[in-house]
Amino acid sequence: MAWGLSHFIPFHGLGSTSPAKYPFRSGMGSTISLVPNVYAPPAAGFPSWVADLKAYRDDLRAVGTNGIFGCDFFSLTNYSDHLVTPPVLAPDGWIAWQYHNGSADGLCASEHGVVLAFRRPANGSATPERRHFSLRGVVASRSYVLVAWNNTVPVLERTRYSGAELRAGLAVMLAPHTSAVVTYHCTAPAIDAR
Numbered sequence: 001m002a003w004g005l006s007h008f009i010p011f012h013g014l015g016s017t018s019p020a021k022y023p024f025r026s027g028m029g030s031t032i033s034l035v036p037n038v039y040a041p042p043a044a045g046f047p048s049w050v051a052d053l054k055a056y057r058d059d060l061r062a063v064g065t066n067g068i069f070g071c072d073f074f075s076l077t078n079y080s081d082h083l084v085t086p087p088v089l090a091p092d093g094w095i096a097w098q099y100h101n102g103s104a105d106g107l108c109a110s111e112h113g114v115v116l117a118f119r120r121p122a123n124g125s126a127t128p129e130r131r132h133f134s135l136r137g138v139v140a141s142r143s144y145v146l147v148a149w150n151n152t153v154p155v156l157e158r159t160r161y162s163g164a165e166l167r168a169g170l171a172v173m174l175a176p177h178t179s180a181v182v183t184y185h186c187t188a189p190a191i192d193a194r
Helices: 004-006 021-026 046-060 163-167
Strands: 013-014 031-034 074-075 095-101 114-118 129-133 142-148 160-162 169-174 178-189
Touching: 013 021, 021 114, 021 178, 095 129, 114 129, 114 169, 142 163, 160 163, 169 178
Parallel strands: 013 031
Antiparallel strands: 074 095, 095 114, 114 178, 129 169, 142 160, 142 178
8 A cells, every 4th residue: 555655645654453564564654653463462472573564673773774664755666466447456576666765976985775665465486586676866877775674584685785786776576475674775976786
């Protein structure tokens, strides 16, 4: 839902009824909430949520994430990977978006952002697949450091990229029904990232 609302309402907050990565991350915006269903509590009880919530708290406190969900919004995919009229949510597609803070004439030190990518449940094989997303707002002549949040499998090929490479397409690898949150910040004028 964050993908759709962010086109029209720049400051919004969705919630999740689960601390699981996929639903929790899909509701991340300028405000974030977790609303447990007290009428149908999880089998392990609510204390089992503590570790997940602490991990999210630590990620959200990381350098460069403060206020990032209220910055410029860029859709990196269509709502559906399929040409369907009217558009429907494809169960085997990907969806991704980006929040970016910075400008070409601004200081490198203040430029940062976040990419959220989701591979839907019915997405082909059970093996991880790679998808490329062309980032917006990044400056081609600058270099960036990327950090993937607490994923159990690597989602990025490396952690340093030039802005030109990010504009050409950031490769994100996901298994079906998984998600990735990748933060980035500008570090210096362009370097050879290889």
